[in-house]
Amino acid sequence: MSTSARHTAILAEITRHGKATVDGLAAHFGVTVQTIRRDLGQLSATGAVERIHGGAVPASGVQNIGYDDRRVLNRRAKAAIALRVAKDIPNGSSLFINIGTTTESVATALLHHQDLLVVTNSLNVANILARNPKCEVIVAGGTLRRTDGGLVGELTSDFLTQFKVDIAVVGVSALDQDGDLLDFDPQEVRVSRAILKQARHSYLVADATKFTRQAPVRITSLAQIDALYTDAAVSEGLFQKCQDWKTQVHRVRFPN
Incomplete structure (x- = not known):
């Protein structure tokens, strides 16, 4: 053959x-x-x-791949991205952290930070940060999505409006060349929008696989994001858009 x-x-x-x-x-x-x-x-x-x-x-196109498979997909890159974004999160910060395997890596990278307040709609993120005695964790209410330990729905979105935090750290399912942040579940998208609206600064964590995937629901544009953390070589066109939007791009490199 x-x-x-x-x-x-x-x-x-x-x-x-x-x-x-x-x-x-x-x-x-x-x-x-x-x-x-x-x-x-x-x-x-x-x-x-x-x-x-x-x-x-x-x-991926209109259906996400399984959560366990996503956990091992590009794992080392996600850990490197998490360590980089953790450097830009000062002790004493208040944070939103949403659902995702990369944001779980961010939670792990924050285990030695002090005096954090973290609001999350991810039970996985909450369980990781529970190991940090210097971090207060608030878990949003809502409908439990058993596949990934996420809390979604109108109740979750409404709950998040009670807070105004320093930094939102968000992951997405896909990031296209127009700079649009994309996901699969409209309920999760509404929660992500609420998180971004209630944060003074927003950080997107996206490994290289997110640049080659597709998802059908738009969250927002990179124009509304303060910084992108990735291991990908961002295309010239998208990089120029980020410069126009004043969105910082932090590319991490690590040994193969």
């Missing part, structure tokens, strides 16, 4: 089953795991699939 034909067949397998492992694909096609890793890397570069630990899933 030619490489092109194998790529087509691999994509069909991943689409059919919603996920495929490197070992499983290697056995199915009778090739080495190194060959499959190379195939998945090439398919990922075209935006056809998203790499996860040990395999791949379909590229």
Whole structure:
């Protein structure tokens, strides 16, 4: 089988089953795991699939990939982004932190900060920050989304309007070349908008995978965000827009 034909067949397998492992694909096609890793890397570069630990899933369009898979997707980059944004959060700050695997990494990076007040609609973020005795954690009410421990809905949005904080740290599902922040769940989008509205400063954390994904619901524009923290090489066009909007871009680099 030619490489092109194998790529087509691999994509069909991943689409059919919603996920495929490197070992499983290697056995199915009778090739080495190194060959499959190379195939998945090439398919990922075209935006056809998203790499996860040990395999791949379909590229996102109108449906998000599973939370556990997102946790391992680009994990080292998310940790590096989190450490960078934590440097710009002073002790004694009040924060909003929303749902997301990258924002969970930010919570971990804040475990040694002191005198923080954090309002969150993520049970995962709250559980992480509960390990910091110098951090007061307030959890929003709302409807529990069991898939990711998030609290969403009108009750959550209304709850957040009671606060005015120094910094909102938000993650998104996708960031397009127009500078639009995108997500999948309209209820979560309403919460994210409320978070941004009630913060004096806003920081977006987005690893490189968010620049190749698609999601159908618009949250806001980077024009309304004070700083973007990412490991991605931002395109020249988007970087120029950020300069026009006075949105700072902080790109983190880390050893492979």
